[in-house]
Amino acid sequence: MSLPPPSYDSFDYPIPDYSSEPRANEERLVYQQIRQSQGSDTRPTGVFVSQEEGITVVINYQEDKTPTPVFGRKSNIEGTLLVDTPESVSEVTVKLTGVIETVSPSTGWLSVNIIDQAHTIFNSGDDMPSQSICPSSLPFSCPIPSTFRYNGQEYLLPPSYYVLLGEQRQAYYAKCTYQFSAEIIKARSRRTAFLGKSRKHNTFVLEYSPRLRPPRPVIELSLLTTIKERPEEWRRFSYQIVPKSGKYHLESLTCQFFLPSVGIFSIRDAIPFHVQIVGSNSGSLAELQSVLRTDKTLLRVHFLRQVAINKNGNKSAVHFPLGEAKLSPVPPVEGALSLPGQGNQQGQKQENMNWEGKIRCELEEKLTPSFNAGIVAITDFIVLELSKSYTGLFKPFNHGHPVRLVSDA
Incomplete structure (x- = not known):
């Protein structure tokens, strides 16, 4: 027995009323504005122009009046090369180079070519061209690779950067630079052929700035308001604050440090944290x-950047402060805080002290995102530290937690 399909001409129940804004009894948990693109191609429409030795290089898809052309990950350097006197040109080549250079007292000087690729866009095939004449305008497209190899390992291509190291910031440095070069080769007349071919160049620096965003937005609410409903947003680190020998009336304390579990943040993000110290009240x-009661600076939470240089296993590292957090005390809670699967200490009769806050990078200058290029690695840490005024009672307490800072929010 076959039945006809049901009719969908009418609905027995009304369609729910949806709104982009929360009502009075609703709360917005996460909000991320999506920029609507105007068309399929959102690249800049300006150009960068460089003129030198009768060679004009026009780079497309740049911001207007930019002093240096900028490219992101998996980009192509696209444009046009203009030659003033193309009649005697036998070959035209565009070349992209990238170099990492480091200098430090312990590793010495090191220079590594991470890109060295050339593209011939015209070749007459004859030292004295007569039949094949070079056009005065030559389009080109030069892809930027995403990776490079060093000591048998593959690394992502690092961004352009330059950082002075050492206490005086003059002792040594690390930098990565990229250059684009256009070369034309002209054949000489028979009378001057013994001088070899005439070569002219137009070379300029470009900026490689690969952009990356975190997999999800940083949580903006405090730990205490989200630990039950959204425990997956947090990661807990547990340590012991150990008294110094001879302080027999003191026992070890448990210190718990909570950070967002995403671990990847924008350079401009304010990263929330929570600190809890648990112990006996006696x-x-x-x-x-x-x-x-007299000294309120028990703990420090601060941002620290490490720049590490590696030359054939010989390593050197320098640290720079990026920012300091302000800790705000919050009332005690019922027992030790815990996350699912990390043990539950709620039943223990212990007192606790709690602080919360947010930390962000405070440098106003342009900051390079974290990266690891083998030769040079930039790593950022959120550091939890016992203030120096308490080291007479307890052993030094200093723990760094690596986080990755990226370009976009």
Whole structure:
């Protein structure tokens, strides 16, 4: 027995009323504005022009009046090459080079070519061209590779950067530069052929700026308001604050540090955190609480950047401060905080102290995102540290947590 399909001409239930803005009894948890593109190609429409030795290079898809052409990941250097006197030109080549250069007292000087590719866009096939005449205008397209190889390993192509290292910031440095060059070869007359071919160049620096965004937005709410509903947004690190020998009236304390689990942040993001110290109210915790009445700087949370140079296994590293967080005390909670699958200490009768805050990069100058290019690696850390005024009671306490800073939010 076959039945006819149901009729969908009418609905028994009304369609729900949807709104982009929350009502009075609703709360927005995550909001990310999506920019609507105007057409399929959103690249800049300006050009960069460089003129030298009778060669004009026009680079397309650049911002207007840019002093240096800028390219992102998997980009092509596209444009047109103009030759003033093309009659005697026998060959035209465009070339892209990239070099990482480092200098430090422990590793010495190191220069590594990470890109060296040439593209011939015209070749007459004859030292004295007569039949094949070079056009005065030559289009070109030069792809930028995404990776390079060093010591048998493959690395992502690093961004353009230059950083002075050392206490005086003059002792040594690390930099990565990219250059684009157009070369024309002209054949000489028979009378001057013994001088060899005439070569002219137009060379300029370009900026490689690969862009990357985190897989999801950074959580903006505090740990205490989200630990039950969204525990997957947080990661917990647990340490022991150990008293110095001879301080027999003190016992070890447990320090828990909570950071967003995403681990990848924009350079401009304010990264939330939560610190909890757990212990007996009759021992170390009571000692800390009494000292805090006069000295409120028990802990430090700060941003630290490490620039590491590696030359055949010989390593050198320098650290730079990026920012300092302000810790705000919050009232005690019921027992030690925990995340699913990391143990539950809620039943233990221990007192606790809590702080929360946000940390961000405070440098106003342009900051290179984190990267690892083998020769040079830039890594950023959020550091939790016991203030120096408490090292008379407890052993030094300093733990860094690597995070990755990227270009976009």
